[in-house]
Amino acid sequence: MATELSKIRNFSIIAHIDHGKSTLADRLIQRTGGLTEREMSSQVLDNMDIEKERGITIKAQTVRLDWKGHTLNLMDTPGHVDFAYEVSRSLAACEGALLVVDAAQGVEAQTLANVYQSIEHDHEIIPVINKIDLPSAEPEKVRHEIEEIIGIDASNAVLASAKSGIGIEEILDAIVERIPAPKGDADAPLKAMLVDSWYDSYLGVVILVRVIDGTIKKGQQIKFMAAGTTHLIDRVGAFRPKIEQLPDLGPGEIGFITAQIKEVAQARVGDTLTDAKRPTAEALPGFKEVQPVVFCGLFPVDAADFEKLRESISRLRLNDASFSFEMETSAALGFGFRCGFLGLLHLEIIQERLTREYDLDLITTAPSVVYKIRLTHNNGEIELHNPADMPDPTKIEEIEEPWIRAVIYVPDEYLGSILKLCQERRGIQKNLTYVGGRAQVTYELPLNEVVFDFYDRLKSLSKGYASFDYEQIGHRAGDLVKMGILVNEEPVDALSMIVHRATAEVRGRGMVERLKELIPRHLFKIPIQAAIGGKVIARETISAMRKDVTAKCYGGDATRKRKLLDKQKKGKAKMREYGSVSIPQEAFIAALRMGEE
Template sequence: MSPKASTPLVPAQTSPRAIRNFCIIAHIDHGKSTLADRMLQLTGVVEPRQMKAQYLDRMDIERERGITIKSQAVRMPWDYHGGTYAFHMIDTPGHVDFSYEVSRSLAACEGAVLLVDAAQGIEAQTLANLYLAMEHELAIIPVLNKIDLPAAMPDKYAEELAHLIGCEPEDVLRVSGKTGEGVEELLDRIVDEVPAPVGEAEAPARAMIFDSVYDTYRGVVTFVRVTDGKLGRREKIKMMSTGATHELLEIGVSSPEPEATDGLGVGEVGYLITGVKDVRQSKVGDTVTSAAKPASSIIGGYQEPKPMVFSGLFPLDGSDFPVLREALEKLQLNDAALNFEPETSTALGFGFRVGFLGLLHLEITRERLEQEYNLDLISTAPNVIYQVKDESGESHEVTNPSEFPDGKIDEIREPIVDATIIVPAEYIGAVMELCQARRGSMDGMDYLSEERVEIRYTMPLAEIVFDFFDQLKSRTKGYASLNWQASGDQAADLVKVEILLQGDKVDAFSAITHRDHAYAYGVKMASKLKDLIPRQQFEVPIQAAIGSRIIARENIRAIRKDVLSKCYGGDISRKRKLLEKQKEGKKRMKMVGTVEVPQEAFIAALSSDEGKAKEKAKK
């Protein structure tokens, strides 16, 4: 493949008319990163000997799982009709948990390449991102990728896309990110269809921060899109939300490696380095302006990500607590959506209550903590935020079952979401059955084509975050795709199920669940613990309770010493006396004895992944 663009990189502060800012939005696995690779090759910014697959996925975990987690912004030159254009391309994640990365990428662009797999068609997450792009009034270029696959059906899915966007099927571009077919045509079309950025060159400088990452050697690297005016090297800048001022040590563009320039002008996307070590001073969504000639108003259009799911993270070894704190602080520098606060558990010791956007976000964060910081962690069952009103009318925010207020409860409100599921028509029944079992109420259903249906449900978030996606995939043989977004809260009949060992509450095993599911949770946890907790010298009852009412019980039988072994025949009364004596001893022991729950039992009982849990418990 010979690069068409042989010109050197366009110098900074290019005329806004020659700039095109666009992002690629698609569902997970539809080939965004591969298409980005071909663009990097065609524009000549990456030399063939440096090229590698998924070039922009820099994190080990991204390459290992084959998914994009962090957005990447790259500047590329492109020759078209005798002029040289500067493209700023933003490669975005496709998974629902990282849609906040997509929302901030859209705020920095004028156009979006809507990428759809020609073998699978449009999926729920793509649809959600398409609506986001339409809200931002971006120019949309529909593209079918993977046309080289034997299973590709470009004509069928081009019609589906045209129906959604309101264009003609022939307007849908057909490309192959793998072979490079059609990619040049796509780059030419970006020049034609994506509008140039608009801004006032002579106005006070205004730039929006759409991402910030932490570099061990250089401090915080802030990625910005300049809206008005210009920013230059060694200039003093001011963050408009915090009022903090810093000196610009370096300003430049990513191409795709960082390249320092003299400044950034209207419409340009680049990075700023101020030497600041605290990423909280470079808040995503904030407006950067010149300290000498500040702007009067901030740039709007970006929403802060709100955590949806909370889980406790505890180190297996208590002495690792400071290491865990430091690791979370460093991760927070690269992940604006992560927030945490210290938490103490009588069973698990010191740890943190961490807020996540969803289960994949939780999994990725935990994996990064274990891989990058060599930590062994226990995570408690994920919880959502409940609003609990007691009989006195006082409202409590509950992110953890241990915060659940005692006494009579007037009302409990739980968060709900609008879920969109796209599925082949033959699986409609299986999907409806699953959603109804998870307390969902149907909002509507539309046929995208003869074979594919979009089903909309309102569901409690608590029912979605645990294993709903796995169940959905298994019931539809992997063909269903899911997207959801928060839509307020509703009153629900929820209860706190507590697990008691020998009458003592074990906070780590408590859960807030719907009254209809409480009995099943109690029975499952009691039988799980019966197998996991070693037998004691005395009988141990395991009970599940709602308030003072016991709903499930299991007994761990006592280990009994054979006190009759020394009796060879003789009078039965001596044997009875020894057994009575043993019985009294057991009774006394039961009164003063406490049950030690081994660490392995906590890991196995709290893990949602049985196989992983057993493996860890064996270690």
């Protein structure tokens, strides 16, 4: 039987990476008796090994808790910018949020982005200052920061330590008292939001739903409004966090359904579910197709693993509909796939899961973004995902690249080096303000400059203290060129990249110097060049190995020695004409990895 509306509380936890969100979720589950001591494990809502190791949440999870006669639905959200859309859908399913801030570190950029989304959804926000038992904790300073930066009243913020179990009951009481109950009409046609979906090898696709109006029951025919497909529900339930089957879900409730769906791509996050026979008049707002932002090629180190890679990527796609892939071939690397990701962290996670879960050895080409190319003679506009596919420069009128607006929080003493980094990356400074002892810098940057190693450089320049959050602001025209790498006058497609003309020479020089160290010497001279079109902008030469052909010249005239060396020289020139350079896989991997410097 559906729970009474006034007894339901739906809330999410907003926090920056590593501010104690998953630990807090563990304590809330433990305190409300969701799991016994024996069944508890740390980060109980993080299912993947990578999530536990890195201490990040990738997939938003949910759990139903009981506290003092009320049903509390907790939505655990990812904190990283790559998963911002998942966060927005999770927030849309709630009426309130716990804002968890580390008492030692204060407010960070990503917390801010998610809090503003939460405020837009008109949520009741309860500030929780976590980790108050740390020696470096400054709860009063953080309380002041929350009020100053976010602009919400933090006078009644709950002081807690999720690790030590301090303040857990106060948080539960605050949720019941301060977060409003959901609204909904049980007699209206069914309207529910698809909050998340994932693949389970036993149940098929499991769909997490938040019911707005009507009820959802087993045996009901439902329709996905954006996808336009109908399915029969065969299971309805909730996570406590163990699966509990229920007869139905009423208005305001969050639970899961299964409906014999085979692929996650069919159940897209943000879609509206309704009754196939008695549909609702209009879908819920906010649904959007998730667009990949960063592209790169994935190739197996061993060509025999290609089929295994195809199968593994297809399986991962079952569980993560937000990345795309298509086949591609490269003269240097053989057969592989061009994959699109939501961002760099997403790319890293997919790559790590392929390596770990499917035991694959992979080469990843340098990440690139989606460029829009306007062609001359009104031939329209094309999207370019792979630098190797760039059309002839004479046919291009202009190239547009994606730009982002980045907000960086950084302690004052590292500000200079961060500003210099942003200027180097063609950034345009928009704003600089101070909050306490920290600067908040707003920059507009080309995404192309950020996908390489911006995040790593930012962290190393600020000793890990800077935090960074971004949003896309559209495409802008730029003076962009394709830089090709030639080894022995043969172009190597896997190493080509699109760069800004101003930075092309520096990038090209760095790449050829590195390849000179990585490619082994041959019996003939090998030139390595970086070129834009027909113009060479950087060159290095790998000198030839010399065979000791004069060993048989004992005694006699020096001209005999000279004659032999000249003969060898001619042979080398001939060899260079016909000889092919073998570039070892390690050289590719190292060049591509280090090409990100």
